[in-house]
Amino acid sequence: MVNYPLIYKIIGSLLLLLGVLLTCCTCISLYYMEDDMMAFMLSTLVSYSCGFLFKFMGRNATNNLSRRDSYLLVTLTWTIFSLFGMLPFLIGGYITNVTDAFFETMSGFTTTGATIIDDVEWMPHAILFWRTQTQWIGALGIVFFTIAILPSMVGSGSVKVFSAEATGPIRSKMHPRLSTTAKWIWSIYSALTIACILSFYIAGMGLFDSINYAMTTTATGGFAPHNDSAAFFQSPTIEYIAILFQFLAGVNFTMLYLAIFRFKIANLFKSSEFKLYIFVVIAATVWIGWLLMSYNGYGLERAFRSALFQVVSFMTTTGLFNDDAALWPHITWVILGCLMFLGACSGSTTGGFKCVRGVMIMKVMRNEFSKLLHPNAVLPVKINGQPVSQQKINSLLAFFAIFTLMVLLSATIMIVSGIDNTNAITIALSCISNVGPSLGTQIGPEMSWSQLPDYIKWTCSFLMLVGRLEIMSVLVLFTRGFWKDS
Numbered sequence: 001m002v003n004y005p006l007i008y009k010i011i012g013s014l015l016l017l018l019g020v021l022l023t024c025c026t027c028i029s030l031y032y033m034e035d036d037m038m039a040f041m042l043s044t045l046v047s048y049s050c051g052f053l054f055k056f057m058g059r060n061a062t063n064n065l066s067r068r069d070s071y072l073l074v075t076l077t078w079t080i081f082s083l084f085g086m087l088p089f090l091i092g093g094y095i096t097n098v099t100d101a102f103f104e105t106m107s108g109f110t111t112t113g114a115t116i117i118d119d120v121e122w123m124p125h126a127i128l129f130w131r132t133q134t135q136w137i138g139a140l141g142i143v144f145f146t147i148a149i150l151p152s153m154v155g156s157g158s159v160k161v162f163s164a165e166a167t168g169p170i171r172s173k174m175h176p177r178l179s180t181t182a183k184w185i186w187s188i189y190s191a192l193t194i195a196c197i198l199s200f201y202i203a204g205m206g207l208f209d210s211i212n213y214a215m216t217t218t219a220t221g222g223f224a225p226h227n228d229s230a231a232f233f234q235s236p237t238i239e240y241i242a243i244l245f246q247f248l249a250g251v252n253f254t255m256l257y258l259a260i261f262r263f264k265i266a267n268l269f270k271s272s273e274f275k276l277y278i279f280v281v282i283a284a285t286v287w288i289g290w291l292l293m294s295y296n297g298y299g300l301e302r303a304f305r306s307a308l309f310q311v312v313s314f315m316t317t318t319g320l321f322n323d324d325a326a327l328w329p330h331i332t333w334v335i336l337g338c339l340m341f342l343g344a345c346s347g348s349t350t351g352g353f354k355c356v357r358g359v360m361i362m363k364v365m366r367n368e369f370s371k372l373l374h375p376n377a378v379l380p381v382k383i384n385g386q387p388v389s390q391q392k393i394n395s396l397l398a399f400f401a402i403f404t405l406m407v408l409l410s411a412t413i414m415i416v417s418g419i420d421n422t423n424a425i426t427i428a429l430s431c432i433s434n435v436g437p438s439l440g441t442q443i444g445p446e447m448s449w450s451q452l453p454d455y456i457k458w459t460c461s462f463l464m465l466v467g468r469l470e471i472m473s474v475l476v477l478f479t480r481g482f483w484k485d486s
Helices: 004-032 037-057 067-085 087-092 098-109 125-138 142-149 151-165 178-202 207-218 229-233 236-249 253-260 272-295 300-315 330-342 355-373 390-416 421-432 454-468 472-478
Strands: none
Touching (some): 004 125, 067 454, 098 454, 125 207, 178 207, 207 236, 229 236, 272 300, 272 330, 272 355, 300 330, 330 421, 355 390, 390 421, 421 454
C-alpha cells in the first residue's frame, strides 16, 4: 500500500523549502521596492502554512519509502510545486487566470521555457527572478535537490526517488552514498552557474541580467528577463558564452565531474554518448550554416554563430535564441526538430530522448542487420564497453514507442483544435522534450504561447511534466496495478 503519511511528511518539508525560495524573492522585491512584495509575502505565508500542515499530517510516518511511493511522491511534488509556485503570478495580478499561471510555472520547473507572457520586460524584478529560479531548481530535480541538502528526509528511499526523477536509461553514481553524489553534482551545477554569471558580467551584462541569464542557461531552461532573449544584447561575445555553457550543461554531470575535478578529459571522448552529442552538434551546425549562407544571405561568421547557437539551444532543450528560426529555410526546421527530439546527454539538465538512447537504438539496429546474416550469433549491446541488459533494451523500446505515440496523439488533438500541422507537431515535441520554442510562423521562438486554447495549455502542461519525469514515472500512476494492494 501507498505510505501516505510519509508522502505528506516529505511534501510538507518540500513546501517549507519552497517557502524559503519565495522568501528570497520577497527580499528582492523589498530591495527594488516594487509592487510584487505583497504577492510574495502572501505566497510565502501560504507555502509555510501548508508545509507545516502536511508535516503535522505525516508526524507518525515510518521512514520506509517503497518504489510505488517514490513514483507517486515525485509526480505529486512537481504538480504541487507548480500549484504553489503560480501563486505570486495570480496574487500579484501578473497572470490573471489559473490555466496560464499553472502553464507558466510548470514550464519553469520542468525547464521547458515556453511562456504565455507576451511582454516580460514590464514585470517586476522579483517576478522575473522567480521565473528563472523555478528553472534553476527544477533542472536537476526538486527532490534530488532535497536529497543533497536534507538526505535524512527521504531516508532509505533516496535511491528509488533518484530513479524516478533522474534522466536517462542508465543512472551513474560518483559515490556509494547517493546524498554525497547529489552534493557533488549540485556543486558542479553551482560552479557552472557562478562561472556563467561572471562570464556574462565581464562581457557587459548588468548584475541582475547576468544572474538570470546564467541560471536559465545552465538550467537549459530558456526563460529570459528580456523579450528578445539572448538577441537583446546584440553581442557576439555574450552569444558565444551562452553557447559554451549551454553545451556544458548538456554533458553528463558525472563525466563533467571527472573531466573538471579529476582531470580525466580523455574519458569524455571515450564515451559513445558524448561522441554522438558532439558529432551531431558539429554536423547540424555546418549544415544549417551552409543553408543560411546559401538561402538567407548570411555572412560566414553570422551564419556560423546563428547556426551553432540554435543547434546547441535546441539540442540541449534550452530555448534561448539569437535569431528567428521561423524565417529560416524550412529544411532547417526539420533539422532543429530532430535535435529537439534527440536532446543531449543523460544525467544532465536537458530534456529530450537523450543521446545515450540514440546510441542504444543504433546498436540494436546494427545487431538486427547482423542477425539477418548470422541468425545464431550472440550480439550483446554494449555502451562504453559495458553490456546493456535485455531489460534495459526492452525499456528503451517501450520508452521510444510511448514517446512517439504521445507526440502523435497530442499533435492530433492540437490539429483538431485548429492549430496548423507544423506547429501542432513541434508544440507537442517541444513540450514533451522540454525545449520551449516551437517552429513555424504562428508560434515561433520569438512568439508567446498565450494564443493557445486553455485545454491545449493543460495538455501541454501535462506533456511537460511527463517529459521531465521520463514518461514512465508519471504514466505508471494511471495503471490499475499501481493502485492494487501489493
